[in-house]
Structures are given as structure tokens and as C-alpha cells.
Amino acid sequence: MNILIVGITGQMGQVLVKTIEDSNHTVAAGIGHSNEDHIYDDFNDVTENIDVIIDFSSPDLLSPLLDFATTKKIPVVIATTGIDSMEEINKASKETPIVYAGNYSLGINILEKLAETVSRTLQNFDIEITETHHNKKKDAPSGTAHMLFDAVNNGRDNTLSANYGREGMAKRESNEVGIHALRGGTVVGTHTVTFFGEDEVLELTHTAYSKRIFAEGSLKAAEFIVTKTQGLYDVNDILEVNYNE
Numbered sequence: 540m541n542i543l544i545v546g547i548t549g550q551m552g553q554v555l556v557k558t559i560e561d562s563n564h565t566v567a568a569g570i571g572h573s574n575e576d577h578i579y580d581d582f583n584d585v586t587e588n589i590d591v592i593i594d595f596s597s598p599d600l601l602s603p604l605l606d607f608a609t610t611k612k613i614p615v616v617i618a619t620t621g622i623d624s625m626e627e628i629n630k631a632s633k634e635t636p637i638v639y640a641g642n643y644s645l646g647i648n649i650l651e652k653l654a655e656t657v658s659r660t661l662q663n664f665d666i667e668i669t670e671t672h673h674n675k676k677k678d679a680p681s682g683t684a685h686m687l688f689d690a691v692n693n694g695r696d697n698t699l700s701a702n703y704g705r706e707g708m709a710k711r712e713s714n715e716v717g718i719h720a721l722r723g724g725t726v727v728g729t730h731t732v733t734f735f736g737e738d739e740v741l742e743l744t745h746t747a748y749s750k751r752i753f754a755e756g757s758l759k760a761a762e763f764i765v766t767k768t769q770g771l772y773d774v775n776d777i778l779e780v781n782y783n784e
């Protein structure tokens with residue numbers, strides 16, 4: 540596959556370049572700010588032949604990215620987090636295929652399933668979500684924390700409400716889920732879902748030890764989406780193809 544990396548000059552973009560170089564695919568071009576050949580700050584300047592786009596960038600680039608992809612009918616893997624609304628992505632997915640996930644690691648997507656099951660099984664337990672990331676991360680809480688909230692909320696028939704960074708003088712409501720973001724150093728990404736019962740606590744934690752796991756997951760997603768013609772997919776669709784064999 541000839542791949543366009545959106546956010547090629549960023550931390551994840553650079554890891555993805557190395558991951559693609561170690562595969563049988565090719566980095567055809569990138570979006571970012573650089574004087575290097577084949578790197579552009581405007582999608583209109585991309586003239587290379589592109590089979591698939593992988594996006595690790597910023598919500599600011601979502602509209603131009605989707606305009607480019609839908610006009611040229613190029614499949615897209617979106618990994619960028621901090622996107623407020625799914626409206627544009629839903630609309631674009633009717634014209635070109637899109638995979639969207641806040642986390643492309645294998646373990647987080649298993650954690651998502653576990654968290655939903657535990658939430659459904661331990662109906663009376665209080666649930667809190669904690670995420671820790673490096674000091675360069677801009678969005679909070681993480682895209683993964685949002686995914687994990689949706690998972691535990693599904694387990695309780697969507698009766699839970701999120702309380703971001705709890706503060707003030709009010710006791711915890713039984714249906715609230717506190718979501719807490721820690722930022723510091725070079726932490727790649729740690730997510731914990733804690734279930735508090737009477738006299739017992741169950742913690743489910745995923746720790747990422749490298750950014751490469753996200754790059755590899757996004758490349759698997761690209762291999763999956765490049766064969767599709769339209770529609771919105773998530774990592775579960777890819778897990779079924781790649782890990783259930």
C-alpha cells in the first residue's frame with residue numbers, strides 16, 4: 540500500500556514511518572510542517588498516488604482530511620483523539636471507508652470488552668477511570684478514557700454519567716463515573732478502570748510500553764480498510780480478522 544501519513548512530523552507520525560519502513564508498504568507522502576520532499580502542510584499539494592491514509596494529528600485537520608479522502612475516494616484510518624463530534628466522520632464514511640478508534644493497541648480493545656462485562660456483572664460497584672500520559676499530550680481526558688467510559692456505560696444500559704476531574708463539595712452519586720487525567724514525563728499511556736465494592740476493589744489496568752503498538756495497530760487497520768468501499772468500522776472489526784485466526 541502507498542500510505543499518506545497525516546501528522547508525519549509528530550511523535551506518532553515518526554514511529555509510524557519506521558513501522559511502515561519495516562513492512563512491505565510504502566510511505567508515499569505526509570502532512571506536517573517540514574522542508575522535506577513529499578511532506579506538505581496542505582492536502583491540495585498531495586499529488587502522489589495514495590491507497591490509504593493514516594491520521595495521527597489534530598482535530599484541526601479533520602475537515603480538510605475528510606474533504607481530501609471523500610473527493611479522491613481514499614480509505615482512512617483515524618487515530619487522532621480529542622474529536623468532539625462524530626458527525627463529519629459518519630457523513631464521510633458514506634462516501635469512503637473509515638476506521639476510527641481512540642486506541643489501536645490490542646490490549647486496550649480487550650480491556651474495553653472486560654470493562655463492559657465487569658460493569659454489567661458487578662452492578663452495585665462504583666466505577667472510576669484513571670489515565671496517565673506524557674507531558675506533551677494536548678487532549679484530556681484521553682480518547683481511550685472516553686472509549687472505556689462508553690464500555691462501562693454500555694454495561695449499565697447507558698445509565699451512567701461522566702464526572703471529569705471531580706472537585707467541590709458534593710458526595711459521589713451512585714451513577715457517576717469519575718474520569719481523571721494525569722500528565723507527566725514520558726509515560727506512553729496507562730489506563731485503569733477501578734470497580735469499588737463493599738470491602739473489595741477490582742482494578743483493570745493496561746500499560747503501553749511503546750508507541751509502536753499503536754502504529755502497528757493502525758497499519759493492521761489500514762490493511763483491513765483498503766479492501767472496503769464505504770462504511771465506518773472500529774477496532775473490533777479488525778481484531779476479528781487479525782487475531783481470531
Ligand SMILES: NC(=O)C1=CN([C@@H]2O[C@H](COP(=O)(O)OP(=O)(O)OC[C@H]3O[C@@H](n4cnc5c(N)ncnc54)[C@H](OP(=O)(O)O)[C@@H]3O)[C@@H](O)[C@H]2O)C=CC1
Pocket residue numbers: 545546547548549550551552570571572573580594595596597599600617618619620621640641642643644678682753
Ligand atoms: N488512536 C491511537 O491509538 C493513538 C492516538 N494518538 C493521537 O494521535 C494524535 C497525535 O499524537 P502525537 O503524535 O503524540 O502528537 P504530536 O503533537 O507529536 O503530532 C501532531 C502532528 O500533527 C501535525 N499537525 C497538527 N496540526 C496541524 C496543522 N494544522 N497542519 C499541519 N500539520 C498539523 C503536526 O505537525 P507539525 O508538528 O509539523 O506542526 C504533527 O505532525 C493525538 O491526537 C493523539 O492523542 C496517539 C497515540 C495513539
Ligand SMILES: O=C(O)C1=N[C@H](C(=O)O)C[C@H](O)C1
Pocket residue numbers: 620641642672676680681682683684727728729
Ligand atoms: O496521545 C497519546 O500519546 C495517546 N493517545 C491516545 C488516547 O488519547 O487515548 C492513545 C494512547 O493512550 C496514547
